[in-house]
Amino acid sequence: MSEIEYEAKVLDIDIEQVIQRILDKGGTDLGEVFQRRYVYDIAPDDSSRWVRLRDTGDQVTLTVKEIDSDAIGGTRETETTVGDFETTNALLGKLGYTPKAYQENRRHSFTLDGARLEIDTWPRIPAYLEIEANSRDEVVRVVALLGYTEAELTGENTTKVYARYGIDLSTITELRFGTD
Numbered sequence: 001m002s003e004i005e006y007e008a009k010v011l012d013i014d015i016e017q018v019i020q021r022i023l024d025k026g027g028t029d030l031g032e033v034f035q036r037r038y039v040y041d042i043a044p045d046d047s048s049r050w051v052r053l054r055d056t057g058d059q060v061t062l063t064v065k066e067i068d069s070d071a072i073g074g075t076r077e078t079e080t081t082v083g084d085f086e087t088t089n090a091l092l093g094k095l096g097y098t099p100k101a102y103q104e105n106r107r108h109s110f111t112l113d114g115a116r117l118e119i120d121t122w123p124r125i126p127a128y129l130e131i132e133a134n135s136r137d138e139v140v141r142v143v144a145l146l147g148y149t150e151a152e153l154t155g156e157n158t159t160k161v162y163a164r165y166g167i168d169l170s171t172i173t174e175l176r177f178g179t180d
Contacts, residue, residue: 005075007132008139008153011161015119015127019108021146027112033057034106038089038099047159047170051097055085056107062088070155072136103175115142122158123177125165 010018023029033056040051048067054060063079082088089099108119115133129146131153133139140150154161162169169175 003077004073005077005132006073006134006136006139007075007130008072008143008155009161010129010131010143010148010152011154011164012126013119013129015108015121018119018129018146019110022110022112022117025112025145027110027117030109030111032106032108035104036085037103038092039101039103040092040097041100051092053082053085053088053092053099060085060088065157067157070157070160072139072153072155074155075157101169101173101175104177106177113142113145114138117142122162123175124167125162128161 019029035054035056037052037054040053042049042051042064050065052061052063052065054063060082061079062082063077066076066078068074068076092099104123106121108121110117110119115131115138118130118132119127120130121127131139131142133142140153143150143153156164159169
């Protein structure tokens with residue numbers, strides 16, 4: 001079943017300052033994980049839809065992402081848990097899907113007042129805070145708790161965030177830490 005994602009990002013954050021704000025407001029620290037993913041095109045001429053196979057260390061998921069707009073709530077996601085990262089990649093290969101990219105990031109997760117907050121660190125760009133809640137209004141309310149305004153939010157996907165820093169993510173087939 002496809003679900004609308006109500007999430008937004010605050011870019012270029014001071015990680016320690018944001019962690020302190022979250023904890024000071026009563027947030028719960030869920031810990032940090034290393035994530036790896038393969039990204040596959042559904043249709044080469046449609047960058048608004050893609051398949052993501054992601055390993056978070058304790059769970060592997062297969063997801064179809066569909067972007068309608070950069071607004072909070074402009075993304076639909078259909079996701080299921082799968083058994084094994086490499087086996088699922090091999091299975092997708094047998095179905096004709098070839099990964100267009102392999103990507104890594106680090107994620108530090110928190111909950112605060114009914115929302116999920118993620119501090120994401122990706123290679124080559126500054127860290128950002130992602131806020132996900134049950135509605136657009138809840139996202140805006142929780143970021144206000146942390147001292148941010150709605151104007152500081154973006155609903156842009158990772159590809160567009162990289163573009164803000166002059167990096168065309170579509171040309172990078174391997175995005176790993178420690179390689180530049």
